[in-house]
Amino acid sequence: MIDIQSEADNRDVPLQKVGIKGLEYPIKVLDKANKTQTTSAVVELFVNLPQHFKGTHMSRFIEIFHKYHSDLSMRQFLVLLEEIRCRLEAERAFGSIRFPFFVEKSAPVSGQKGMMVYRCTYEGQVTLDGESHFLVSIEVPVTTLCPCSKAISQYGAHNQRGTVVVKIESTGFFWIEDVIALVEGAASCGLYSVLKRADEKHVTETAYENPRFVEDVVREVYLALQGFRSGDCSFRWFSVEAENYESIHNHNAYAYAEFDGRK
Numbered sequence: 141m142i143d144i145q146s147e148a149d150n151r152d153v154p155l156q157k158v159g160i161k162g163l164e165y166p167i168k169v170l171d172k173a174n175k176t177q178t179t180s181a182v183v184e185l186f187v188n189l190p191q192h193f194k195g196t197h198m199s200r201f202i203e204i205f206h207k208y209h210s211d212l213s214m215r216q217f218l219v220l221l222e223e224i225r226c227r228l229e230a231e232r233a234f235g236s237i238r239f240p241f242f243v244e245k246s247a248p249v250s251g252q253k254g255m256m257v258y259r260c261t262y263e264g265q266v267t268l269d270g271e272s273h274f275l276v277s278i279e280v281p282v283t284t285l286c287p288c289s290k291a292i293s294q295y296g297a298h299n300q301r302g303t304v305v306v307k308i309e310s311t312g313f314f315w316i317e318d319v320i321a322l323v324e325g326a327a328s329c330g331l332y333s334v335l336k337r338a339d340e341k342h343v344t345e346t347a348y349e350n351p352r353f354v355e356d357v358v359r360e361v362y363l364a365l366q367g368f369r370s371g372d373c374s375f376r377w378f379s380v381e382a383e384n385y386e387s388i389h390n391h392n393a394y395a396y397a398e399f400d401g402r403k
Contacts, residue, residue: 159186167212172317181239187230221266234265247339254333277307282327287351302384312373326360328352357382358395376401
């Protein structure tokens, strides 16, 4: 059959990004407690297209992704991209997968179990000359209690739910669960899906004893990530952003920091 995509193009316009977006697919990722877990990803995969090619073969993205969807560990994601680059004869291949990551979490006093969800993203790029980049983003919901409110009030202090987003470029393997625990430890308190009355008392008092501005959370996570070690893994670049959904203001509070140990 005629292969239109492989025909020559004479318009002399290279395309930096050609591929697929919005592909929803089941995937299997590593899980510290259960070895693996099945979840659902939204996938974007691209290659560059030189000016002399009319188009790329979109079906090959799906064919290759299907081959890897049942084993999408961090290392395997770059292997997937390299196979896409080679099969499509491209100089660069890059893309991302966004997926919910589930962790069973016990309430602090009653021990009641429930599932927490954390939004994660893998982003990667590989090139013809062997250069590669891989980033992991993890979104962690937390509780914060305002230090100023506590200091100026006779009783009580306002608190709010917030979100911390950590983006990491790593030199080795690490568990997503370890980063989640690190972030929750930097906040006033973590969140739970199931709380009995004794648990609610515990988390309320824990937050009161650990007041945190949004700036405090970012700095505490920054320092914890800077000192993180797990086997051969360290974080050579990362960013931390936190947003508090304020309970007594008509705006949100925000802070951001970035570390670059590659220089």
